[in-house]
Amino acid sequence: MASLLLIAGDFVEDYEIMVPFQALQAMGHRVDAVCPDKREGDRIRTAIHDFEGDQTYTEKPGHDFILNATFAEMALDDYDGLVIPGGRAPEYLRLDERVLELVRHFFDHDKPVAAICHGAQLLAAAVSLDGWRVSAYPACAPEVHLAGGDFVEIAVDQAIVSGKLVTAPAWPAHPAWLARFHELL
Structure with a gap:
């Protein structure tokens, strides 16, 4: 099975980190969850985003999520794919050049990338989306x-x-999103 990197930060969407982290492991993949300037065993805070008719x-407030790997110690060549959850974390992670380089690595090496919800903010900041749906x-x-991509409403x-x-x-797309990502791996 694949070795996957999951990039996150404080106030990542709770379901969008918890569910992929656990489900991908249940599928047999290794998933290393990292956050800039944090180490294995550190906690990040999450937020629950809900759709209630507004x-x-x-x-x-969501649950605390415990990171299982250290951002500064990862070797990108060890990973077969990247997972980018949404929430508010992508909004500020896109300001970190190390994070942008990480995202570019997966695109430059034609490795599968799964992004959900506001994860597109990180994609748009890191790479040209010209030709991507x-x-x-x-x-x-x-x-x-603005990043040149074709936004598809589904x-x-x-x-x-x-x-x-x-x-x-x-997050309501988890079954379809994770199944498609698993197929790409």
């Missing part, structure tokens, strides 16, 4: 367009594959 999602939380559509429980990239709008 104009946008609501946000509630990308889904994300609808509020990320302008960033996908149902919240669906995922889209474009080359080695699989994206989805939000």
Whole structure:
């Protein structure tokens, strides 16, 4: 099975880190969850985003997530794929050049990448999305367009594959998103 890197930070969406982290391991993959400036055993805080009929999602405190690897000690060549959860973390992770280099590595080496929800913010900051079909939380559509990508509106429980990239709008898409990513691996 594959060795996967999951990049996250404080206030990552709770379901979008917990579910992929556990489900991909249950499928037999090794998943190393890292955060810049944090070490194995450190905690990151999560937020639960829910869809309750308002104009946008609501946000509630989530669980603490314990990292199982150290950002500064990872060797990118050891990983077969990248997982980018959403939430608020991509908003500030995209300001870290080391994170952008990490994302570029997976694109440059044609390795599978799975991004969900606001994870598209990190994609758009790191690489040109010209020629890529990308889904994300609808509020990320302008960033996908500005990065040259083709933003694809799909149902919240669906995922889209474009080359080695699989994206989805939000956590209700986990079954489709994770299945498509597993197929790419």
